[in-house]
Amino acid sequence: MSVVKKSAVRIASVAAAAAAAVGLFSTGAANADTFVPLPGAELHHTLPNGLGVTARIAHESALINPSMGSTPLHRNAWVSASAQVEVHGKHNGTKITPGYVVGCQVDISGGGANGGADVTSDYAGENVTGKLSTGGNLTLGPGQATSFLLLDIEKPDAYGNEGHQFATKFNGPNGSVTWTDSTIGLNGCGGYAQARAFVRVEVATDNGTSEFRVWGQPFSLG
Template identity: 65%
Template sequence: MFNRKNLARLAGVGAAASMALGLFSTGAANADTFIPLPGGEITKTLSDGTVVTVRLVGESATISPSMGATPIHRNAWASASAQVEIAGGEKVGGKIYPGYVVGCQVNIDGGGAEGGASADIDGSSGEVSPSGEVGGDLTLGPGQAKSFYVLDIEKPDDYGDEDHATNNKFKGNSGSVTWSDQTIGVNGCGGYAQARSFVRVKVETDQVMSVVTLWGQPFSLG
């Protein structure tokens, strides 16, 4: 049975709980924030009938207060696994190019798995095309977006000189790349910042060579 004393007591408990939540929220603002992401999947049939399926699984990001400790700095770590399956072809193989697009005060949410990002960095198509840049330490101003590849594999070229590859090459009907705690650092962005993963796959058969691109879900860097 509720009376005035009970109601007052409940009001006091509610106020204390609100204060506690406020304290927890303040602490959370200074802690890492884990973001689970849905990944994605796309299937494309090539002109010779070969079926290519690209998946992005186990995707997540951890947003951390920047070591720069200013509003223009962002810092995150991203993890995921890119998986490719090929059916219906002979003597097939391919290359997997995983990476991220990062934007400052710009919409990088495209229209579907092949839609890309609706920000112009190449001055032509209005889409952010994956570039050859490697490494996630980027300097961005408002309205800018850049892309980078996750992999930087050192290997000798045909002449024995040092070469760097941004892809994982595979032979046969399947291949994969897994990365953990890939750094995404943004400097110079005074507004909101976002990032979005992509997996670009070049597939080659006896009859055709094609590119399939899967885009992940955009996530906020703060």
């Protein structure tokens, strides 16, 4: 009789320990970061003067943490990629400006090479935030989208005051920008949220300056 009781107690203890372990694993899984490999993008663009330009987003990925603040209103992601541009001919300098569009309960898939008109501003527009070289800390409500730029290069302006550039420039046949674990922090979005990489390419030639964008695939922020 006593043996049966001892076995029952032992079995109950093992069961309780197993249940506790399952509970810990479940909690960890619910809060675990999710690695998302992304396909990147490639665009072959021909300028009005016939000059060919190839732009791509390569080695793209995101590491998603759906609730850093233990609330569905906060998401965090670490994004990595490389922007690569090749100019197939003579040019007077080409600028590469990488960034991300982030949206809360809004379609940011857009269409064509230039993406959606609702979230593609001209960097002088109201929806773009600069000076965010280490990433964006954004607050968005439902139906809102904004863009932020990854680069912030300090350079004195024409008057010697502090200035900032959000692009890198090259004069040879190719140039690139690589970023690793840049942060996207989103607050205030109670519904689904997405982000999408873009690279703006601006090519100067004897005929003027032309600009286009290549867009990565939208991905969920949780």
